[in-house]
Amino acid sequence: MKRAGAYIVSAALIAAVWLPVIQNTDSFPLSNYPMFSKARPSIAHIDHAVGVLPNGDTEVIPPNIVGSGEVLQAKTIVSHTIRRGRRAAGKLCRAIAGRAPNYERIEIRSDSYDVLGYLDGNTKPVKSRVHARCTARATR
Secondary structure, eight states: OHHHHHHHHHHHHHHHHHHHHHHTOBOSSSBOOHHHHSOOOSEEEEEEEEEEOTTSOEEEOOHHHHTOSSHHHHHHHHHHHHHHOHHHHHHHHHHHHHHOTTOSEEEEEEEEEEHHHHHTTOOSOSEEEEEEEEEOGGGO
């Protein structure tokens, strides 16, 4: 009888270890990290503030000029503002323009990038939508 109990306990422990693999979940006691193994979209959608230089080149506005020293918080500021509409995007654009004197103009944009192309050096967006555009302080 003790032997049968040991087999049952052993089978239960083995099942607990293998269950996450069978269910394709990321869980204790065996983590298969599906967030790294599942297929990811080939297009990345990014909401951000972009500065246009006098020569026409563009640069992503640094997070501290957007409104936070943290990259993800700055991205959240831009994304939430875009969801609130053009008037809110214009207000954020003007606020950034007042803090960004090195640019000819500021744009609040949603850009889509080909992920593999970007990593291969093609850093131009495949699709872009401008939510607001304003003149920067240096050119006023």
